[in-house]
Amino acid sequence: MARAIELHDIGMVFASRQGSVHALDEVSFGAEAGEFLCIVGPSGCGKTTLLKILAGLLFASTGTVQVNGESVRGPISNVGMVFQSPVLMPWRTVLDNIMLQVEVRNLDRGKYRQVALGLLQLVGLAGFERKYPYQLSGGMQQRVSICRALIHDPALLLMDEPFGAIDALTREQMNLELQRIWLDHKKTVVFVTHSIPEAVFLADRVLVMSARPGRLLKVFDVELPRPRTLETMAEPRFSRMVTHIRREMQAHGGLE
């Protein structure tokens, strides 16, 4: 069977007024179905670009992308996306924001309404379905956007620093929740982050990238047992792993 995702020799050059910007250089990696990948790297290393290429929203200058064995030639459909900001529509209620995914895909609204309510329950937002985004805190809004990414049960979840704008306490909580959801649903996840501890906590494998042009420096297998808890973060092997990855990044001058 084909791998869930497969990127080969991805290179990306943006043309700009100051000349061309080399964003990505010979990036190759893949993931098995149900695997949790985290990509860490300094700001501007092309992590977001890589995610957009994977989603088919951008076209790589060189290289090939395959999702479930099929070449990506446009926006891929069996995907859920979460961005750094919640990107909720302020004129829609919480429930209607989640249902956007269902409406655009022309799925059965009655059936998915129940799914949406179930997901809200799962992320601890039961009873909030009629609220508007501005009535919710940043952390709550991001949970809604995660529900929206999950409602159509996509095989692939692409997350671009989803908890980057959230305070540290809520962030730990969200990491725990995300792990729980992932253990329940077993989706392939590509999760971009700035935070090495977050990457180690969540990932099966951590991909470390260099500063521009973004190259894949090293891949770390995280063999901590699941489900990981907040205590896991206090374990020596957790901090060893974090230190390891940080050294790798520092060695390439890529730590902000």
Next chain:
Amino acid sequence: MPTDAALGLPGPGRRARWLTSPSLRPRLLAVYHRLAPPAYALVALILLWYLALFISRTPDFILPYPDRIVVAFFKDAGLLYRHTIVTLQEIGLGLAIGIAIGLMGALSLVWSRTLETAVLPWVFLLESTPKIVIAPLLVIWFGFGITTKILVVTLLVFFPVLVTTIAGLKSVETDMLDLIQSMGASRWQVFSKARLPTALPSFFSGLKLSAALATIGAVVGEWMGADAGLGYLLLSAYDSFATPLLFAIIVLLAMIGTLLYQAAALCERLMLPWHASLRQESTIAM
């Protein structure tokens, strides 16, 4: 303690509850604190007006006493009413046509890439020109009838709507576009579900601008040559030095402008309760 309504008591009890509601007093107080200072300022201005006229003995045709303006209002009520109706017709039709053209223009300019590249630069270039200078040309083409006045209003009204709506339609965040594309949205879905609602707040600020400009358009249109309307009446009051009537017309036009603006603002509040600048409900802390 159970309230009258809870006990099933009839009407009067309910009304009493409304009047004695504990939250009513602070709210009335807040309204008072908001309205009182400008009201005092108005009273002070009128007193100053009387005082200045009393001391300087300025003749009536230069600056009348405020009460003479009020008298003019009642004495010429029929006249004012008749001409107000004409001007309101010009404003109403001009606004309707101008908003419709502005809205449709914006939609087609953003929808069609060809139109956008060919026409949009001209729109932005013309935006800063004084549109009113075309008014004499409209008289040559359409004569002294109501058509010309409506078109002058249309001319002034349509540009703000066009430009603000275009800006609104193009203000959708990249992330939002990426998101909806990842859902496999068609071009129409991107437009109807993301662009259009995003553009509404801008459209309404254009509408409010237009409401203010519509009155100017109607008056200037009438100044170009008319036999009815408040602009026409303004000129004839000026010709005969009927200054109190002149003031009455000015107040009336100011009221029309304000009411139009407030009506647009009310539509905005009703249609966009979620809009950032309008909301009052506080965020739920987490």
